[in-house]
Amino acid sequence: MGKIRFFLLSFLIVFFISSSLFAAQGDKEAGRKIYDKKCWWCHGEKGEGNGPAAEFLLPPPRDFTLGVYKYKSSPPGQVASDDDIFRMISDGMPGSMVGTAMPAWKDVLSEKDRWDLVAYIKSLTDIFESEKASGQISFGSEVSSSEDSINKGKEAFKKAKCFECHGENGKGDAVKKLKDDWGFRVWPRNLTKPWTFRAGSEPKDIFTRVSVGIPGTPMPSFADPKSETKLSDDERWHVVNYVKSITDDSKKIKEGEIVVKAKNIEGELPADVNAPEWNNASATAYQMVPQIIAKERFFKPTNDGITVRALFNDKEIAFLLEWDDRTKSIPGDADAEKLSEGEVFEDAVAIQLPTSIPEAMQKPYFGHGDKEMGVNQWYWSSGNAAAAKVIDSTGLGSGKARDAAKTDVKGKGEYKAGVWRVILKRSLTTANAKDELQFEAGKFIPIGFANWDGSNGEKGSKHTMTTWYWVLLEPKAGSKVYTYPAAAIIVLVVGQLWFARSMRKDYEK
Ligand code: HEC
Ligand code: HEC
Incomplete structure (x- = not known):
């Protein structure tokens, strides 16, 4: 018994000493070697935050030469503690697409490596030679929520x-x-x-x-x-x-949610973006990433997601598109100009649909369709918030605005306290069956979304977008639903994940 206890105790002591040893004196030289492999391309060769990838990142990678750390738990006015820096390296900074690109390293680098990095990046400034954190702030006693x-x-x-x-x-x-x-x-x-x-x-x-x-x-x-x-x-x-x-879960992107489920209702579709009827429709959030297929210069997006709800009756279908946008951008608007770095363009949103329901869940090319399968884009913009237009396209650069008399797509948008809500509505069937989608309940119809933040210089082909998803008009009870083998759905889900990841990778590069 005694032996085991002694063994355990000495094990604990060794464990404790060795882990705090790493903490106390990470090896700066060893840290430099790891840094030169893993960190420099974002944080720069000398730690000045100017690596080759920095230009694509917002916020940019930290410049370590100032010794200022944003996320620390030492009392105000003190430098960051070693534990704070260690935690950031280990956990990285999760965030959305528009969040930050600082990766987590705990699964990639050993604990010792990470402490060595702490020692190395601290040595890039002399502030830590004269200052030291006294520990963590006081947490008082936690008040549970009520x-x-x-x-x-x-x-x-x-x-x-x-x-x-x-x-x-x-x-x-x-x-x-x-x-x-x-x-x-x-x-x-x-x-x-x-x-x-x-x-x-x-x-x-x-x-x-x-x-x-x-x-x-x-x-x-x-x-x-x-x-x-x-x-x-x-x-x-x-x-x-x-x-x-105040967490808003309807804005949270849930991987694998790929279908906008349009709900069938009796009576008129709501004309007001805040109408209570919208709460009956299920809300699905989609990730938006910078458009990179047209050769537009890379840009740092400000909006990262769009939440979609849809309702239909026996005549019409209406989509409610909702996204958080910090700025209401309307050209010429004095408030918008105060907030913008450059010229203010319109905020805008668009839905993209194929011109007809494709067979066997095919999809047109997501960059504005192709010769085989064209697309209709329903476009709304803040400069003309009570209207919408339709653009027909059969490939990038081929878009043509449709004659207003030849479409009944209606738009209406409202901005309130950081949120745009826009309704886009059309009759289910139209006279132009040849070049305009005819909605049918129970069928999977490809749908994609694009968004412009006019205060972020987004205009024309510079915008954020989703990949293709699906809209499904809820079939009437008892009718036959278009069904697809589970395998097809799995392939689709995996495809979307791949899209999100590969876009993200491009973005981080
Ligand atoms: C893909 C680019 C990228 C790579 C690679 C990267 N970082 Fe970062 N790092 C960032 C960005 C961006 C930020 C700033 C995020 C912010 O301000 O929200 C950051 C911030 C930090 C911070 C500051 C945390 C704070 O509280 O201010 C530390 C520490 C850090 N990185 C350490 C490292 C180390 C060590 C490595 C290599 C093992 C590394 N980073 C690799 C992008 C990167
Ligand atoms: C003077 C402006 C200002 C005030 C006042 C302010 N904040 Fe912030 N807050 C910011 C900015 C700017 C950021 C983001 C900094 C960044 O990304 O580098 C932020 C970030 C945050 C974060 C994110 C932390 C994280 O880990 O990402 C929280 C939470 C927060 N603030 C809460 C609050 C609360 C609660 C209050 C009031 C008690 C408050 N803020 C007051 C400007 C402010």
Whole structure:
């Protein structure tokens, strides 16, 4: 017994000493070797944040020569602790497409390698020679979520003026142009999409961010005694619960969800983007990535997803397209111009459909169709928010706007507190069966989406887009549904995953 206990104890001691040994003195030279293999192409040969990939990344890779770390848990005003830097290297920064490209390294590099990297990147500045973090901030005692705490959090959100940057509903749409200390444009985080938070969305992570702030950026500390908007420990926990409570799951992209299920309703389709009927339709969110097939210069997108709902009756079908957009962009609009870096174009959205329902789940070429199978694009833009137009196309560059008299596609859009909602509506069947899709219930119809953020210089072929998905008009009860073998559906799902990943890879390159 005693022997085993002794053995265990010495094992624990050795384990403890060795892991803290790594922590205390990672080997800087060993770290440099790993850095020169794995990190330089983003962070730059000398750690200045200017590797060859940097130009494609927003936010750009960190410049380590300043010694400023955004995501740290040491008290405000102190440098990051070794543990903070180690955590960032290990976990990376998850985020959406428009999030950040800092990968997680814990499955790629050993613990020792990661501590060696900490030592190396700390040596790229001399600040750590004179300053040291005292440890972590105090967490007080965690307040668990409840209606009462959420309400108090909402009050604290006002008191601390979070809304001045994050917008009244937390969409990150406040009317300020913000820069970080490196001179780059930064956008306040969209708090309704916690999966885009860089340093975790567990209550403790959010508490840390609100307490420490994000050094190098306008996101302030709310625990700093010098701050005018200081919040108590409890108030910060309430804010955390409030932030968690405004999560908008309808904007979350769920891999494998590839069908817009249009719901059949009795009576008129809603004309109002906020009509309660839309809540009956299921919401599906799709990822949007920068368009890269037309030779448009690569750009850094600001919008990453679109949520789609569809309703139909015996005459018409209507799509509600919803996306979070921090800026309402209308050319000539003074507010939009204040927020934009360059010329302001229109915000816009488009649905792409084939001209007829393809056999056996085929799809036209996703870049505007092809000679065999053309597409109709229903296009709406903010400059003419109460209308829509149709563009017919049989391949890139061949698009022609259809004569307004020859289509009954109607559009209507509204912007509110960081969100665009746009309705695009058409009759199920039309007189132009030859070159316009005729909707039929129970059949899988390819559908794709494109989006333009006019304050991000997006116009023409510079835009974000999805791949092809499907829209299925719910068949009447008892009727025969077009069915496909499970294998075909699996191939489709895998295809979409592949698309998302390969686009993402291109994006990270
Ligand atoms: C694909 C590009 C890419 C690669 C490769 C990469 N990084 Fe990063 N890294 C980034 C980006 C982008 C950021 C900034 C993200 C932000 O500000 O939201 C970043 C940020 C960081 C941060 C700062 C965290 C903070 O709190 O400020 C650390 C530390 C870091 N990287 C370490 C590394 C190390 C070590 C490696 C190599 C093992 C590495 N990175 C490889 C893109 C990359
Ligand atoms: C002066 C502007 C400003 C104020 C006020 C502000 N924020 Fe922020 N916040 C930002 C910016 C900018 C970012 C993103 C920084 C970046 O991406 O580099 C951010 C990021 C965040 C994040 C994301 C953390 C992560 O891991 O990605 C959270 C959560 C957050 N803020 C919550 C709050 C709360 C809660 C308040 C009020 C108590 C608040 N912010 C007040 C500007 C602000």
